[in-house]
Amino acid sequence: MTGKKLNVGIIGCGKIAQTRHIPEYAHNTHVQLEGYFDYSQERASTMAKQYGGRAFDSIESLLADDKIDAVSICVANESHAKLTIQALKAGKHVLCEKPMATTLEDCEAMIDEAKKAGRKLMIDQNQRLARAHVIAKKLLQQNTIGSVLTFKTTFGHGGPETWSVDPGANTWFFDKNKAKFGAIFDLGVHKLDLMLYLLDSHVTSAFSILATLDKRDSAGELIGVDDNAFSIYKLNSGVLGTVAASWTYYGEEDNSTILYGTKGIMKIYDDPEYAIRVILKNKEHIDYSLDQIQTNDQQTSSGMIDEFVDSILSKRVSISDGETVLNAMKATFAGIESNEKGQMIEIN
């Protein structure tokens, strides 16, 4: 690590920027927060006043500032690819929010541009760094539950309309033009990426059903994107698994994963007391009491900002380098295609 500080710009100053990116950069002693841009000038100025640096009046002017080494892209899904590519072309390292992009071609174009520009591209798949997931990966590598045969993983809560910095039924999360897809992009991508990361695998077959069951816009019409997405995946290892993503789990969030192996079961974030519970065939139990995963209401440091900064300063590949996230995006788009065609989709 060099003594030089990394100068950072924030593009999109909404909820995720305000709750994770900006405070986590501000805590990192190797970072100087230099600039902010948002469609809402007021939002960018408020962040500049609170954390230092200045508000820019266009993305072009922020990207033209040679002092800025790296940017976080924290805007609605539809602009991820365009702004990431623009920032890479301007010579910036990029930490882009998930879902990586709204088409597979865009995901691939982002990776190509990062290679061409010789800059880092990291996607904020923060589930990979959640404490229990870090430990679970080690336990799986140590064969604690034997060979994994199946899994079920879930991410569900009451919906993003109370989360966004512009809350309510008109949130961009419900707008097909800005979000493109709903629960599968907001939550499903997190859990699918996590499973492929934990199991070091890729998907060979995907079958998904997307539905809009309950969420309505301000006119009382069902929204244009899915509020529930249920998927079955087959991995190259033969493992079978289900991923449930839902915006209609009213009352309590579910962020749990259960893996079933030849020697026993591993439950992650499934018990309020123990973040990991291992239950072996011989009835032996191993419990791990750790912090619970961050929820919309309870934010803890994601560790992803420190990881991004360190990967740049130490010139190493980050834990969720764009290339490694492509795996989950390919399978997500295959699932979406399967929903459209009503049949299972094979992935080469």
Ligand SMILES: NC(=O)c1ccc[n+]([C@@H]2O[C@H](COP(=O)([O-])OP(=O)(O)OC[C@H]3O[C@@H](n4cnc5c(N)ncnc54)[C@H](O)[C@@H]3O)[C@@H](O)[C@H]2O)c1
């Ligand atoms: N990694 C995670 O766990 C996680 C959690 C929540 C949201 N997200 C992702 O973060 C992104 C932002 O979500 P959010 O919850 O902060 O939404 P938000 O509605 O709270 O904020 C979005 C902000 O971006 C601004 N904006 C939108 N398009 C812009 C553009 N092209 N240029 C400049 N500003 C623009 C808006 O004015 C708003 O201030 C989304 O892609 C979302 O999926 C990730």
